[in-house]
Amino acid sequence: MNLSMKTENTCPSLVAKDYRSDTKPVWCPGCGDFGVLLSLTKSLAELQLNPKNVAVISGIGCSSRIPAYLNTFGFHGVHGRALTIGTGLKVARPDLTVIVAGGDGDGFSIGGNHFLHACRRNVDMTYIVMDNELYGMTKGQASPTSAPDWEYGKLTPGGTHMKPFHPLVVGLASGANFIARVSGTNPNGAVPIISEAIRHPGFSLVHVLSPCITFNREQLEWKKMVRDAVVPTTNDAGKAARYLMSDDGFNLGILFKGDRLPYDLKSEKTVDGPADLEAQFSV
Numbered sequence: 554m555n556l557s558m559k560t561e562n563t564c565p566s567l568v569a570k571d572y573r574s575d576t577k578p579v580w581c582p583g584c585g586d587f588g589v590l591l592s593l594t595k596s597l598a599e600l601q602l603n604p605k606n607v608a609v610i611s612g613i614g615c616s617s618r619i620p621a622y623l624n625t626f627g628f629h630g631v632h633g634r635a636l637t638i639g640t641g642l643k644v645a646r647p648d649l650t651v652i653v654a655g656g657d658g659d660g661f662s663i664g665g666n667h668f669l670h671a672c673r674r675n676v677d678m679t680y681i682v683m684d685n686e687l688y689g690m691t692k693g694q695a696s697p698t699s700a701p702d703w704e705y706g707k708l709t710p711g712g713t714h715m716k717p718f719h720p721l722v723v724g725l726a727s728g729a730n731f732i733a734r735v736s737g738t739n740p741n742g743a744v745p746i747i748s749e750a751i752r753h754p755g756f757s758l759v760h761v762l763s764p765c766i767t768f769n770r771e772q773l774e775w776k777k778m779v780r781d782a783v784v785p786t787t788n789d790a791g792k793a794a795r796y797l798m799s800d801d802g803f804n805l806g807i808l809f810k811g812d813r814l815p816y817d818l819k820s821e822k823t824v825d826g827p828a829d830l831e832a833q834f835s836v
């Protein structure tokens with residue numbers, strides 16, 4: 554398979570730690586996001602990407618701190634808008650590898666509409682969502698992916714009683730071109746999957762089961778519950794949908810790899826500078 558535009562500009566001989574910044578993560582010890590940081594740096598090294606050609610964009614939340622911990626370009630944006638910033642960046646700079654990262658609250662609640670349209674547009678970038686089924690940074694409120702009976706604090710006595718959002722089914726139905734689930738508790742297992750997501754042309758969605766050990770200690774059990782998916786990767790969206798609708802949420806692997814062409818960045822009219830921009834809008 555041809556490498557997508559996401560992986561041009563390689564830089565050999567770097568190892569995972571070369572992609573880490575000197576900033577020490579402020580995550581709680583044991584947070585699943587540490588595993589994602591490790592997986593991502595290992596994937597970037599595996600792909601030999603030049604850090605100067607990688608941009609990691611995030612929104613707001615515990616997991617959205619990740620750009621600060623990387624030695625690539627990064628942008629810690631506003632709540633729920635990471636995909637819009639990533640899309641704009643990729644359209645303006647198709648030579649960059651654009652990775653968008655964040656949590657379930659950021660991506661599926663306030664950013665939910667952007668999520669649908671990012672899947673639909675199929676711009677060539679990778680979206681890594683660290684899902685802990687709650688808002689960690691604001692002390693553990695229910696998020697769109699919380700179980701209906703999960704109770705924490707006074708805001709949701711007895712739980713939300715609402716059907717949780719299913720990111721992979723919604724992503725598939727909206728047009729995501731690559732769909733995978735990995736675990737923050739198995740960083741090495743996630744590396745080849747994240748690498749493949751970055752390589753695959755179009756919009757790649759990587760859903761990470763990333764436990765919040767501070768506000769939902771039951772998620773420590775996830776480590777024992779996850780397993781490799783028994784079905785092979787398919788490019789048949791119908792098959793993938795049937796599988797995703799019936800799975801229990803703990804099957805890991807690349808669950809769908811589509812062959813839809815990514816949004817054609819080259820057909821976009823580019824702006825050469827302020828004078829060109831002014832000319833385009835002159836009346």
Ligand code: SF4
Pocket residue numbers: 579580581583584585586615616685689690764765766767768
């Ligand atoms: Fe991780 Fe939860 Fe701590 Fe946030 S509050 S850093 S999600 S363990």
